[in-house]
Amino acid sequence: MTLSSLLRAICLSLVATAAALAAWSLSPQTTGTAGAGAVGPEGMHLRSRALVYRLDERRATRFVFSQPVTLARVLSTPLIEPSEWEAGAAWSYGYRVTLFDDGGVVVGSRDIYSTGANPAKLERPIDLVRYIRGFGNSIATQDQAVFESAIPFTAMDIVGLSPAEGVAAIDVRAYELRPVLNDAAAIATYRRRSDAERRDLVRANAFPEEYITDMERRNVVINQWRPIGPSGILGQDYDMSVLYTGVMHPAANDPGADAGEQ
Incomplete structure (x- = not known):
């Protein structure tokens, strides 16, 4: 094997390894607890994970659709200041959505105001934990909004509005109909x-x-709704995180629970 062939084989091996690691890190999971190499608080059983995008009040995050559409869906998730998580039960926040046609003309704009709650403090509590690396698990319930336009649109800008006290940030996901x-x-x-x-x-x-x-x-x-990502350069035009969702293992809340119980 020549030197150039050897270098080419090494490069291809490195690329394949990186791709495999990326696919593993973002693939859906249905089981697992927060042990070695896991995420979330101790005892959390991971159910799913998804890419989310942090809203900015000064810069819009743009999402581009695969084709002109008349319907779009946004899921929003408020991140709560850890110091406010136990003291409060619900927090208000808002964001603005602007729709553009393929010529860049605005075909619609709408302000959305929502409320996220601590899942454990709902009238019917939900045994659900959401977690983001570098932030923690003081993440409130999510909300959704569907946007419709008689004129097809190809892009959507989302910008955060000034949140109420206690809301540290707003993360969103955008979807188009398959x-x-x-x-x-x-x-x-x-x-x-x-x-x-x-x-x-x-x-x-x-x-x-x-x-x-x-x-x-x-x-x-x-x-079926299909997730779409933002356009631009990560860290410059948009910010991205991985949102982990799971439930707490019974043993985490009950010291007497059977360690083998699932």
């Missing part, structure tokens, strides 16, 4: 999924997966 060309393409997309993914897609249906019609399968695929 583009599907026709009924046949939608059904083919559904059939390419694994058995577990199909069951998950139709879990809201009254009938088991094997009993639903092709039209119902089509509707499940067409009505």
